[in-house]
Amino acid sequence: MTQDTIGIIGAGIAGLSCANTLQQAGLNPIIFDKGRGLGGRLATRRAATGLQFDHGAQYATARSEEFEKVIAAATHSGQVARWDTGESPRYVGVPGMNGLAKFLAKGLEIHQNTQISAVRDTADGCDVTAGDQTWHFKTLAITVPAPQAITLLGEQHALSTKLSEVELLPCLTLMAAFSPQASIPFTARRDPDDALSWIALDSSKPQRSTQQCWVAHANPQWSAKHLEADPETIAQLMLPLLCERLGVDAATATHAVAHRWRYALVSKPLGSPFLRNADGTLYLGGDWCIDARIEAAWTSGNAIALDILQNR
Template identity: 50%
Template structure:
């Protein structure tokens, strides 16, 4: 039996695993995805890289600033100044380098989708598609609306997290041939809330043309969430071309991504939820706020709580 199973290899799950592992605990992290990082993600297309989840990260707290600093020391992250002159940290050569760096040395099982977490005596069974893990304690760090799928809608923790809200988001990854254009400010009601030239970030490969990531605003994302992704890409590309002042025939690549649970709209207001016997925890950015640092704060707080108990 494993001491602790953590479900989700996003920033919250990795922060929790890192601290427990460093304290000598036996931890396994499972994630249904093919890559580490959850919403801190990088998609490759040929030589191009697109950060289609969080585009950058910053720290308000000293401890998380140290984490980013250490990632920088190992060349997993670097500073980047955006077109507004703001300085951020970004993963190198893509944002996914940040969770990959955090996961170094951890036991992470990718491609492992959990479909139920059920009590078994004094421990828990974590049931996956093709295998089952037994653990003394389980930490679930999936987006709040997905936790009911693992525990069942009647589980007592579901009532505790019922007020959490997460908003969806649509993302466009596009490549433009020729001279690198400059994004013009959006007019009122422009459906794109953010446009970033990804190839201007440090450590990206030299490419022919330029690589862009555009995020749709909330109204557009809600309105087109269930549309086929090629249709979403076709819509968003027109808005992007307008903002960049280029004709659509210069677009050499356009792919849309749907984030059903993109950003936290209404957080829980405490760093985690747990059963009174402290054998089952729920955490993630949605406990604290909409930022990567909030996910890290939640995962770290769970680990600290677990470490105060006898395992």
């Protein structure tokens, strides 16, 4: 299949931001994502018992005027709300973290459940392969984490050397619930030096479950140490740590499930908003270009779109 249009791999915030800006300029990009849902690391796990947990990104902050406008528009549409933790403004998707992704995705052509296995440069663009299907694009933006982009392009690709300089740290997450607790010690706590560097009462976010749901993230050192353990073992290791910090008995746990984020938080970013080949047929972007934040992903995707538009 030949597409005289723009292809985007990844429906995380970077890919959606890129597509949204292109769409506003009158173009119709096509997005591919291997996932069932939108948003990538903006993810919500729903359990059969009615519990729900944002197990990836916890909240967004807006430092730039441009991203403040996006947050304001998403808030106005009812897909983002302010989470009051007594800190400077923190915004969350509603009813789940990927509300912001859904806001950006409105009207876009997105092929979900489509895992791209390879990207090949051609004389006039790129070939993108998923299963037995291949698409040709004159312009392609890849917005997956840098190590996964190397897998798509191959280590010998001219841009892979730059990509390999980027480093992302892992994060192990615990989603837990307990029999109703008499007292709640805090709603959100960050302590980079603790094995559990982030603990939050996820259900204190707006429009969440009425049952108490906790999310804990292990710090990068602890996560790296236990990265290859199976999820059941990770949950068994993290649960007592969480119970100790909340002052609850592990026997009262009604739910304890772990998730492994292999590429969670960029520790060594690219240092510019995107990477591009000389003729502008291939772009690479994502939070890993700038910082481990939702806003950085949005900024990178938007910058790719603006560069594509400028060079058309």
